[in-house]
Amino acid sequence: METRQLQYFVVLAEELHFSRAAKRLCISQPPLSIAIKQLESTLDAQLFERNSRGVRLTHAGRHLLAQARDILERTRRAAVDTRAVAQGMAGSLRLGFVGSSMYRGLPEALERMRLLYPEVRVDLHELNSIDQVAALQSGKIDLGLMHTMAPPPGMSAQTMVSEAFIACLPAAHRLAHQARIPVAELADERMILFSEAVSPDYFRVIRSMCQRAGFDPELRHEVRHWLSVLSLVAAGQGVSLVPACLERAGMQGLAFRPIAGKTPLSVLQAMWRPLPAHPLVPILLDHLQSVAGRQRPARAKPAR
Known part of the structure; x- marks a missing residue:
C-alpha cells in the first residue's frame, strides 16, 4: 500500500467521480483507475461500488477513508x-x-533560542568539564560548555569567553578595600580551589599563578562547583582566585578585586562532535558568541 494510492483513494472518495478526481489530481483517468484497482487488490477488499448511476464507497471504503486521511496527515x-x-x-x-x-x-542565549525557535527543546545537564568530555564521547550530550581542555580526537572546540581571574575575598577581609591585589599578598591565606580531578586545567592555572608569585597555595578545600567556592569564601573559610564573571552571581558577604599585574585568562569553551553534524549546534553557538561579544572584554593578557 503506497502513499500515492492512498492519496488517489481519498480524492476519489471525496469526489465520487473518476473524471473529477483525476482532474483534481492532475492526472488522466486510466492511472487513477489502475491505482484504485491495485489498492483493492493489495487490501483484498472492494472499496468502491461502480454502476451506471456513479461511484460510492463500500463499507470497507468508509472504514479506510478515516485511516487513510490520518496516515496522509501523519506522513x-x-x-x-x-x-x-x-x-x-x-x-x-x-x-x-x-x-x-x-x-x-x-541564559540569554537560551532565551533567544526559545523566542526564535519555539519548536526547539534544549535539555540542560550540569556537568564538570571531565564528565562533559566523557558524555560527548559516549553520545549522551551534543554540545558541552566547559573550562579550557584540549579536545580529544574527533572533537571540535571553540573559545566562547575569555576573561581575567580576580581575587575573591570575604567582605571583611583585610585586603577587601585595596584597588588591586598582588597574588603574593595571598601567600599566607588558606586557598579554596576547584578540584584537580574535576578541572585539571583550572587547578593548574591557579596553582601556577601562586607559584609564580613565590608560594604554593595552602589548599583548604577542593570543590566541584564555583558557587561552592563562593559560599565557602563568604563563610570565611578562605580566599580564592575566580573568573571575573562570578562577580555577577550577586552573593552576599564577598569582595571581588582585580589582580595586580598580568594574569592568565579564564576561558569558557564549547566542544562538540562534528560528525555526525547536529544542525542545532551552530545555531546555539552563534547565539552564545553574540551574547559573549557584548560582554566587557578581559583586560588581562594570556600568561606566557
Whole structure:
C-alpha cells in the first residue's frame, strides 16, 4: 500500500467521480483507475461500488477513508518536522554546561533560542568539564560548555569567553578595600580551589599563578562547583582566585578585586562532535558568541 494510492483513494472518495478526481489530481483517468484497482487488490477488499448511476464507497471504503486521511496527515507532518529538524528549526539539543556558564551569557542565549525557535527543546545537564568530555564521547550530550581542555580526537572546540581571574575575598577581609591585589599578598591565606580531578586545567592555572608569585597555595578545600567556592569564601573559610564573571552571581558577604599585574585568562569553551553534524549546534553557538561579544572584554593578557 503506497502513499500515492492512498492519496488517489481519498480524492476519489471525496469526489465520487473518476473524471473529477483525476482532474483534481492532475492526472488522466486510466492511472487513477489502475491505482484504485491495485489498492483493492493489495487490501483484498472492494472499496468502491461502480454502476451506471456513479461511484460510492463500500463499507470497507468508509472504514479506510478515516485511516487513510490520518496516515496522509501523519506522513505530511513527518516530512515537515524532518525538514525543520534538518534546518535547525525544530528538534532537541542536549547541552552540558559548567556553572560559570550561567554568568557568561548562557541564559540569554537560551532565551533567544526559545523566542526564535519555539519548536526547539534544549535539555540542560550540569556537568564538570571531565564528565562533559566523557558524555560527548559516549553520545549522551551534543554540545558541552566547559573550562579550557584540549579536545580529544574527533572533537571540535571553540573559545566562547575569555576573561581575567580576580581575587575573591570575604567582605571583611583585610585586603577587601585595596584597588588591586598582588597574588603574593595571598601567600599566607588558606586557598579554596576547584578540584584537580574535576578541572585539571583550572587547578593548574591557579596553582601556577601562586607559584609564580613565590608560594604554593595552602589548599583548604577542593570543590566541584564555583558557587561552592563562593559560599565557602563568604563563610570565611578562605580566599580564592575566580573568573571575573562570578562577580555577577550577586552573593552576599564577598569582595571581588582585580589582580595586580598580568594574569592568565579564564576561558569558557564549547566542544562538540562534528560528525555526525547536529544542525542545532551552530545555531546555539552563534547565539552564545553574540551574547559573549557584548560582554566587557578581559583586560588581562594570556600568561606566557
